[in-house]
Amino acid sequence: MSNKKILIIEDEEEIIIALKLRLTSSGFNNISVATDGETGWNKILDEKPDLIILDLIIPKIDGYEVCKRVKESSSTKHIPVIIVSAKGMVKDLDKALSLGANDYLIKPYDWKLLLEKINKYI
């Protein structure tokens, strides 16, 4: 059981359900969700999560911008960001990593691999 807070920023309802189910059954009970980039960014500032699972194509502010803000602000740049996106081109990966994302998984992701990465950064 972990009381570490994980923030999911993802606009697909069913992916959120699946992620929450997986996270809670892996012992993470402190989960917060935002379905657009703006709400996500506000939650990052308010809640200071221990890790962010971030989609790239999300409404209002896209994932790249959220990632950029997290990594540019001194109060949030320590928070690990794992990108989980359907964008699978090398240039997407390069862009996200150059903005400071800690890791990148292409959808459809493998849960075991995602869990491994979460455990690595938390």
Place this chain on the structure above:
Amino acid sequence: MSYFNSFLVVDDDIDVIELMTSLLAEKNTKLLTARSGKEALEVLKKDPSIDLVITDIRMPDMDGIALLKEIKKNTPNIEVIIMTAYTSLSYAISAVNLGAERYIQKPFQLNEMQLAIKQVEDKLKLRKENQSLIEKLEHAKQELENKNEKLNQLDKLKDEFISTVSHELRTPLTIMKEFVSILLDKISGGLTEAQEEHLHAVQNNIERLALLINDLLDITKIESGKLNLAKTETDLGSLIKDVVSSFETPARKKEITLTFDSPSFPPVIIDPGRIVQVITNLIGNAIKFTPEKGSIGISAEKNNDYIEISVADTGIGINSGDFEKIFNKFEQINRLAGSGAKGTGLGLAISKRLVELHGGSIRVESPVTPDGKGSRFTFSLPLITNIPEL
């Protein structure tokens, strides 16, 4: 049919003008006359259709040589025949040097003049034919350029379409994959053996779809020249070993013996992810097409400046007529009649291009066993470090 539009005969001698008029009458071409060089220039200015000027040299106002100079200066395409009673060769030479087509000495024989006109006509004819050929060529070139541009646009559209569709497919696929794996991991409750088996079938086919999307994206990237290799010094032996061990479970299921022999060789400069993709494709195919209790042998050896990696199986083999076809896109020859083992039809096409991007090549042999079965895929990778960037 005459290739002339109109003639201009220039002479201060009215007899010559009359003679020429009767001579040229049969040509069915407009005939203009002038009695001096100056008058000739006036006529030329008024009538741009003139394509042949036949002129005397010695005339009042402006002589024939001066007229020739003027004509060639402003309208080099107008042909000029010089005629004169002068016997001096230097006149003839200077006239020809100034661009006169012919030099005819007076008094001339009629057939001599006819021949001269005929030669100019032939020249005009050739020039017109060339002109029309050039125009046709220009037209064809323009058409080709337009078509090429259209093709480029279509190609770009196709790339964008495939890329968008692939991304759009990934989201529903993610949801399906995740919930099936949640079910299989029994997070939401127990499953009967049959349910579990059915869900595994769903899971396998989700994987297949995911692979197809990746393959489609890869082939699109390769064909539009956008696939860049991330080359790094790699221990090929241990890379192959890892791929081989990832196939141990599926091999064991079909009781297939999987072996890998490799002498040691220096590290190679490759994109490890892409070479793993090639070897995975070849071993995956071998397992698919090898019946139970067969064997698959993987080897890697140095051959001059290349390392050759082979995957040989004891499957049904491939007809030599299909050797080239199997590397084409979406080409699946019927290697196992009635078998459900199907891939995307892109694996070998991608593998071939990935190997070629590395500066190597891929080939197939079949049969390879003494009893006429099996096939062997061999691909080479250059050992040199300075592989040209593609």
